[in-house]
Amino acid sequence: MGDATVEAVDPYIRNRAPRSDEDLSRRIFCGALSWLTTDDDLQEYFKAYGNVNSALVMKDRETGQSRGFGFVEFSDADSVNTVLKSGPHKVNDRIIDIKRSLQQSEAPPSIHKSSTPPVQKSKLGMPS
Secondary structure, three states: OOOOOOOEEEHHHOOOOOHHHHHHHHHEEOOOOOOOOOOOHHHHHHHOOOOOOOEEEEEEEOOOOOOEEEEEEOOHHHHHHHHHHHEEEOOOOEEEEEEEOOOOOHHOOOOOOOOHHHHHOOOOEEOO
């Protein structure tokens, strides 16, 4: 999948006070999750690597459906290092992508954000 050194951003950090480096050193991003994966599934899988403080599958605010990624926070950074060195990781019969969590300000720009404004459409649905 991706380079093991690539790191991911915790999108909920932008709405909170900045986390300390120590807090982030204990968090991982989990991508390519099955739509059926729950918080409990992540908690259950990753507890084999250390004490899990929290596990959260991100959900669409309108539909409540999984967005296919989540975050796990451990009690200590050693657990994160162990997870990153091991793998592949398989949850709900799907190999998932694990990366170190980052502050949003430190991450590369999202591939989903456009630097150009959206095309305006006329009433007929054609670009104007």
